[in-house]
Amino acid sequence: xxxxxxxxxxxxxxLAVETPEGDGVIVRRSIGSQxxxxxTPFLMLDHFRIGKGAGFPDHPHRGQATVTYMLEGVGQHEDxxxxxxxxxxxxxxxxxxxxxxxxxxxxxxxxxxxxxxxxQLWIDLPxxxxxxxxxxxxxxxxxxxxxxxxxxxxxKVISGTSHGVTSPxxxxxxxxxxxxxxxxxxxxxxxxLPAGWTTFLYIFKGSVLVGDNPIPQPTFHTVVLxxxxxxxxxxxxxxxxxxxxxxxxxxxxxxTVVQHGPFVMTTREEIQRTLxxxxxxxxxxxxxxxxxxxxxxxxxx
Numbered sequence: 001x002x003x004x005x006x007x008x009x010x011x012x013x014x015l016a017v018e019t020p021e022g023d024g025v026i027v028r029r030s031i032g033s034q035x036x037x038x039x040t041p042f043l044m045l046d047h048f049r050i051g052k053g054a055g056f057p058d059h060p061h062r063g064q065a066t067v068t069y070m071l072e073g074v075g076q077h078e079d080x081x082x083x084x085x086x087x088x089x090x091x092x093x094x095x096x097x098x099x100x101x102x103x104x105x106x107x108x109x110x111x112x113x114x115x116x117x118x119x120q121l122w123i124d125l126p127x128x129x130x131x132x133x134x135x136x137x138x139x140x141x142x143x144x145x146x147x148x149x150x151x152x153x154x155x156k157v158i159s160g161t162s163h164g165v166t167s168p169x170x171x172x173x174x175x176x177x178x179x180x181x182x183x184x185x186x187x188x189x190x191x192x193l194p195a196g197w198t199t200f201l202y203i204f205k206g207s208v209l210v211g212d213n214p215i216p217q218p219t220f221h222t223v224v225l226x227x228x229x230x231x232x233x234x235x236x237x238x239x240x241x242x243x244x245x246x247x248x249x250x251x252x253x254x255x256t257v258v259q260h261g262p263f264v265m266t267t268r269e270e271i272q273r274t275l276x277x278x279x280x281x282x283x284x285x286x287x288x289x290x291x292x293x294x295x296x297x298x299x300x301x
Contacts, residue, residue: 005190007211007235008199008225012036016047016202016220024054030202030222032122039198040252041173043122043264045222047204050075050116055106057296060288061097062274063130063264065123065171068093068105069158069179069246071204073116076295079103080287081134084294087118090141092158094169096125098132100277100284104293119202119246121177127255127266129172134284137169152183155191160249162191174251182206182238191247192233199225199234199249206243208236 014036016028025048030036032044043064050073068075069092077093078084080102087093095103107116125132139158147155147165155162159169160176167177174197180189193199201208201223207216210223216239217223225234234247255266263274277283281290 005192005232005235006228006230007190007233008193008227008231009211010213010217011224011226013217013221013223016045016222021046021048022054022056025050025056028220031200036222036224038257039200039224040257041124041175041250042198042200042248043124043257043259044120045122045202046120047202047220048118048120050107052115055296056104057106058102058104058291058293059262060100060102060278060285061095061262062100062284063097064125065094065096065173067121067123067158067177068095068118069120069177070116070118072118073114074108075116075118076106076108077103078293078295079134080291083136085138087138088141090144090156092139092144092169094137094159094171096129096132096135096172098125098129098134098284100274101134102285102288102291104296106295119204121248122264123171123173123175123250124253124255124257124264126173126253130265130270131284132172139167139169143168149189152187153189154181155179155189156181173253176249178247180236180245180247182208182236182243184241185238185243188235188237190233190235193249194251195229195232196227196252197249198252199227199247201225201236201245201247203243203245205245206238206240208243208245209239211235
């Protein structure tokens with residue numbers, strides 16, 4: 001770590017408590033819960049497990065990006081614009097919903113019977129991008145670049161730049177997304193971060209020490225970091241062997257968030273227009289009442 005590097009600190013932490021969501025899915029939600037409602041540009045973070053017969057059948061979106069990162073198992077997706085495919089273990093799908101899309105997300109059962117487990121992050125779109133055409137950026141597990149600053153320290157660079165390694169993903173709005181793996185207790189990493197960006201980490205395996213705070217931050221907690229003008233990044237130490245977490249930083253948005261379920265706009269009038277567009281099947285929702293996903297058929301029987 002360079003001599004002038006100064007680490008961010010723990011500002012608050014929230015336990016992601018298990019709760020039902022979708023159609024039979026169990027999620028651990030932190031961002032978007034009552035305990036952590038506002039964290040611009042982030043709207044929601046779910047750590048999901050999809051059991052047999054469960055999933056997220058056909059549903060709409062407008063005004064946000066959804067980032068799905070598979071930790072275990074395989075997921076399928078399909079949408080009203082004609083996109084369909086799979087997200088393998090270790091792969092990521094970065095979907096910009098823009099002006100509107102209908103899609104479905106369902107598990108693929110493997111011979112081993114592994115329940116799909118992953119993370120889904122909702123990111124607010126800057127208001128100038130709310131009504132763009134929907135788009136996807138997808139990377140298979142072998143396509144996500146990995147930084148290895150030292151032995152026993154690895155960073156999957158899903159977006160942004162870590163230790164000289166840059167992801168090909170280009171979000172609409174600034175967002176860096178890293179999956180950090182520290183093999184043994186005492187291994188540490190200093191990650192540079194853009195000044196002024198909102199930053200948090202979510203620990204899904206092991207525990208960590210952040211900055212000079214001697215108190216371990218435990219599994220299943222979302223830890224929101226400080227953002228001092230002199231803080232250049234964050235130092236994170238593994239407090240246990242085989243510790244893994246995501247570290248995410250995003251450019252805050254100077255705009256109001258008005259959310260109605262899967263629709264995220266900046267005014268009540270825009271939400272009313274969205275509900276009308278969806279009801280009438282226009283302005284991005286042309287197939288809202290006619291399109292049915294193939295992968296959702298099993299749930300509709």
